[in-house]
Amino acid sequence: MNTENLIALLVAAPLLGAAVLLCGGRRLDRVGPWLGTLLAAVPFVIGLVLFTDMLGKGAEERSLHQHLFSWIPVEGFQADVAFQLDQLSMTFVLLISGVGTLIHLYSIGYMEHDERRRRFFGYLNLFLAAMLLLVLADNYLLLYVGWEGVGLASYLLIGFWQHKPSAATAAKKAFLVNRVGDMGLSIAIMLMFTTFGTFAFEPVLGAAEETSEGKLTAIGLMLLLAACGKSAQVPLQSWLGDAMEGPTPVSALIHAATMVTAGVYLIVRSGVIFNGAPDAQLAVTVVGAVTLLFGAIVGCAKDDIKKALAGSTMSQIGYMILAAGLGPIGYVFAIMHLVTHGFFKAGLFLGAGSVMHGMNDEVDMRKYGGLRKYMPVTFVTFGLGYLAIIGFPGLSGFFSKDKIIEAAFAKGGTEGWILGSVALLGAAITAYYMTRVMIMTFFGEKRWEPDAQGNAPHPHESPKSMTIPMILLAVGSVFAGGFFSIGDRFMHWLEPVTHHDHGDSPLSAATVTGATMVVLVIGVSMAWVQYGRRPVPSVAPRGSLVTRAARRDLLQDDFNHVVLVRGGEHLTRSLVYVDHTLVDGVVNGTAASVGGLSGRLRKLQNGYARSYAVSMFGGAAVLIVATLLMRAV
Amino acid sequence: MSFPLLTATAALPAVGAIATAAVPAARRAAAKWLALFFSLATLVLAVVVLVRFDPDGDRYQLTESRAWIADFGVRYELGVDGIGVALIALTALLIPFIILAGWHDADPLETKSSRWRPTQGFFALILAVEAMVIISFEATDVFLFYIFFEAMLIPMYFLIGGFGDRAHAGSDEKASAQRSYAAVKFLLYNLVGGLIMLAAVIGLYVVAGNFSLQEIAEARANGSLDMATNTERLLFLGFFFAFAVKAPLWPLHTWLPNAMGEATAPVAVLITAVVDKVGTFAMLRFCLQLFPEASKWATPVILVLALISIIYGALLAVGQRDIKRLVAYASISHFGFIILGIFAMTSQGQSGATLYMVNHGLSTAALMLVAGFLISRRGSRLIADYGGVQKVAPVLAGTFLVGGLATLSLPGLAPFVSEFLVLVGVFARYPAVGIIATLGIVLAALYTLVLYQRTMTGPVKPEVSAMPDLRVRELAVVAPLIALLIGLGVYPKPLTELVNPAVKHTMSDVQKKDPQPEVEAAK
């Protein structure tokens, strides 16, 4: 059978789900969740089918194409709705649909009591469709559609509890910041059009070599801007923290596992362009490095469990971006870390969700403590995720992150050293804040007390529909890394797309591993000293300057507020004034002056016949003189 | 000679207008149904035109030509190219929705003297406008076009001034005062524009000796008619000024917010989605075709003005407190895009601009009509008076959101296609301009989402707590529009194929070639 015709189904199924659920009306309220989950599972199944089929082929004919129809045919401008399924896309398809399905499943339990859950699942399906479109598109414009599609879905889902102003604001913020990134993407596409006359992957990437470096750099930087927006990289990271306003499954799926990694996909996909533009690459690595520290530091200071995890997400994606910036050395590891991260971060979030589920949606870790005996499954799965992310030897994170650090050193030169050490430092901090989260949540004394209404939370384990996905993800986060790395399976799998090459690392792999182990131990022990030894105060201490700054996302939001929001408000207000007084005023002024003139001339009509006669006489005189003058000149 | 299809298409609504106006005062409902019937019949004819039109055929098709006023060198010449067909279709399509949406807008509050028949008048005027708009899309004789371009103002003027928002904050006296101010402003702005154009029209006659678009264009092409550079520029400016007022270009835009703010939502849609399109259409058809050199000469300035419109309009939209004024300023921003696309002088830009005219019509209609439904429920145009509507009227909120997303041209919805084409087209020739214009994307998101957030989300305001969701009639208005927005967003091919040949012609009129991509240029 001809497999590429299945590709469209990958997108179609969840899209159908979204359409049905959103337009379906109340009668679907009961079956809605299950229907949504089913339609989320369909792409996963199809994905598996295609995957096995793909494995059966040789490395070179593994890339499948499906051309649906010509989308925007205009003189000298061809945009098609066409799909491309190669190893890279396939990786994403499996990750997205797989994790997606699990999280749908989880949500059935989590959203049980929400009367608008039908719509929730509709949005989730919409997201899946958009995300799959993003990774399956065979040209940048279609990718852009998916790109904004996931943005929309995330907007809808962050703001799902719209009655909370904070949620609505967060959603708006997320969309706007992403829009800034999208600007970058659209400019990049325009550049491609003017440079290559097309924006389909194959011709563009094919022609990239014989194009001026300047153009490539410009395109690269614009793509980076896009990636920053979507993947919450500095300077466009501010939205991710607030995005935690959304229901936890959303945070797990969209703001941890899949959507936020789209930036990485974009860069890796456009690898050829970046290879031709070292400056752009450098910029990418810098962004990655900065973000991985930034996120980590923020993660250390947050008491809100989800925000802490969000910080960690930022920093982990920082790793991926960094890796992607390293070029052919790093692409593979970027993707690999992306996948493993997909598993353990999703797991962690679901764990957090399950904790909140048991604690009346309390998010402040200082109100937790000693939960391990109340919710064992959650504890175990969360714990495994924890070990995975800090890179405990043998677990997924260990393999993927380690490789990235190596690659960073392998970049060579001072850059290599700087990037490598930053990555190491990041690892240490990661270990620190994740341990902090772990301890504050599951160890120590219980710190929760009745709330205003006097109903104390009584923690309990979550229902099966929630725990099963957590378990599966835990499994993934334990073994995925190892499975990929043995015999460089993953590397060979992606080889045709990313053309891996081994840089010459100044340090041997062993050294790097050793170093990571060391920093890991340091980080963990520091956290243990600070939070494990002595009891955690249930109200946050004032903390050092850095801490306070970090709590406020290193003042980045304040900056935005002062410069952009306030400034913008002033600008618009003054413009409104200008429009009313100046632009309109000129016209009204003219009208008024004509009126005034009229009023004055009118006075001449004073009703006295003799003055009329005077004007006639004068007129006659003027007439005569004028005529004579005409003759004279 | 064959059946005069174009004349029929334009005449039918005119007949409808007369018939509707003639309905006796008491039979209000009859008038409404009559009007709706005629608008639908017109739609049918428009579809016939669409079918009969062959995109790859001659430039102007279904042409008609009769003697009219020989002394003025005026002939009754009709003909449509792809652009005209598209816009006629848009007009014929929107009018039924406008009528349906305005179903109750003109019901007299209390029965005045039996001879006063606002309802009949309202719908008759709408049909009259439709007739005039359609014929100005068809006219290939400059004078004929001018006549209806001007005459259109009168019914519009009565629609704006005579039928303001029933539900308006403040006293009735104040309301009617503001309303007639808006109406007069609308009329005077456009009248001045039109009169200046009249001077240019006369000038054109003095130079060319007749008004036939094709003849003049041919004469210009084969050099048998060459204008002195300055003459051509002056004439161009005369024409362009009128069109720039109509399709509000900064700084001639200030009439639009007043007009759209004071008029009822359907009329506001009529203004911005239908009538203003005549302005941009005319730029494409008359300015470029009659005065190619002058158009090129003026391009830099026009591009700058268009850019200002885009950014300025968007920023002001952000600053508005009144829902309808917000949409108005958004439209100003969008018209900036259209004009940008027209004067980018690239195939993508001009195709994009044409698509933009259609898509903007649809998206604004969707957003504005839903806004109208919202306003009619609460009785206020102020954003601050709303909040949490989404909870009590989810369908209304949902449609409103879709309309908003269309306005910020979200990919997958029709406006994205056109906006991106415009941007690419501009970028290809003037990269800097293109980049600045993309800022518009962000600002659009800002004002749309702020509007949605303030009105629809957050805790439910007590005043809106009892608000009913969309009724069947209202859903019947919005649903098809949304369907179209999605349909044309996913599959715009039919539209582009309709427009492309026409754009080719305009490109050859101005003797411009699309810039070559670097790579091919290198080869």
Next chain:
Amino acid sequence: MNPVNYLYLAALLFAIGATGVLIRRNAIVVFMCIELMLNACNLAFVAFSRLHGNLDGQIIAFFTMVVAAAEVVVGLAIIVSLFRSRHSASVDDASLMKL
């Protein structure tokens, strides 16, 4: 004596009449001034007819007289009716309508 002087005289009379119209208030007097202007014209006509040696001018003078007479009839009728209803013949009092 040089007939051109008659022309100067005519011009002078015309000017005097015009001035009278401009400065006198009483409608009757104003009217008389106008008659003076007409007669100035007559003088001019006659003088010119003499200069040109054809009779047209003199004929016209007669016409003018007739017209003047007619004007008197109409004029006095109007002025008198105004006077009767206002008990004043001042043209300045008659200024109900202005602006």
Next chain:
Amino acid sequence: MSATAVHNLWTMAAADPIDKIDAPKIEYGQLAPTLIVIGAAVIGVLIEAFVPRKSRYYAQLFVSVVALAAAFAAVVALASGGYGTTKARIAAMGAIAVDGPALFLQGTILLAGLVAIFTFAERRLDPEAHGNRIDSFVAQAGAVPGSPGEQAATKAGFTTTEVFPLALFAIGGMLVFPSANDLLTLFIALEVFSLPLYLLCALARRKRLMSQEAAVKYFLLGAFASAFTLFGIALIYGYAGSVSYGTIAKVVDGTLTTVDPALAGTMGNDALLLIGAAMIVMGLLFKVGAVPFHMWTPDVYQGAPTPVTGFMAAATKVAAFGALLRLLYVVLPGLRWDWRPVMWGIAVITMLGGAIVAITQTDIKRLLAYSSIAHAGFILAGVVATTEEGVSSVLFYLGAYSFVTIGAFAVVTLVRDAGGEATHLSKWAGLGRRSPLVAAVFAVFLLAFAGIPLTSGFSGKFAVFKAAAEGGAGALVVVGVLSSAIAAFFYIRVIVLMFFSEPKADGPTVAVPSPLTMTAIGVGVAVTLVLGVAPQYFLDLAGQAGVFVR
């Protein structure tokens, strides 16, 4: 003065004693229109003398209508007989020209006069007084306002049926005015149509003081102006030695040189020519109502009985412009380079002045007066064109304009309150709500004044501006366009008032007129729309009528 000339004079007389007078040759057929109307006027006078009071009204109305209709028929007959084009000639021993412009204008004047007569005869607007139908004219002109005499006259049911013969005399004069082919005829015609108008102005039934004041102002200023005209004629006569247009034209362009070198002092002295021309033109501009000779217009229009105002506004303009055209095109074409710039300036200040001052008017009749001034300016723009198109465009404009004007003033007569016509604008508020039809009709007229397409106003304006532009007066067109924009503003203001503002409680009522006024208004609307939508036929008419006979 040279002795020989005088000598000639005497000897000529002495030499051969005159034994026979050869009778002047008068082409009665070609003068039929004028003769019919004047004759009817005389009959009208006789009717006043001999017919019993009760039946005078009907007799007068009948005679006037029949006469005007017959005269119009005669005009049509002449035109179709080719007198307008191929057989155009100068009749009555060189006194009267029978050519295209003359016939076209006479036709226009006659039709306008006919319609105006209808409005004169309207007797249903006011409630009956003492059982007698009353019209807009005073019961007894002689009676002092408010005096017992007046009341007695009213009670007795007197009516001033003299208005009909007066109107006919005026029309007669107007018929001659544009076809006058020598200055004397011009002057006589001027007086013949002015004097009856002075009287008609004084005959309003309501607001008699204003009416009389209007009459006095009109009379004094009119006489003043005509004195200027006459002096101008004298000077031209002095310059050319003749008052016949043909001769003067010849002298102007030098084809006819001086008969007697001794006369070089006066003959062919350009100062005389220029000053004279300027004074005559001034007289005509006064009738036209051009700035700065316009100041009588608002007061007279306001004070005069509204039907008379409409009649004056329409017919006087037609006649005066006809005369002006003939003068400038037939007599002074040689002087074009002298008068053109001057007219240019006059046109500009007239257009702008009329439009600007109108903005702040508060009385509908004064408003229309100023609008008529602005229109005079537009027409002057066509006059300046100095081309055949210019002439025909002016003719067309006059035709279009006059009917709109009469119609508009007819509508004004309908809107009444206790004090007669409610002419103050504030009274018109919300008229559109009270009686949509009347308001709509008036709106149509206003739009025509404003020159909105699909109305006669637009066709006329376009024709005139087109002619001006082709005549090389492009700047004038721009000014015209601007002032139309200004003018549009106050027409719009009235529409706003009628439709968008709430009706006042003590607002005026709209009288239901008799078929007479209805026809007047109906004709106005019809002409407005027909000339707006399909003007071709009339443009052709005007186009054929564009040539003056010399």
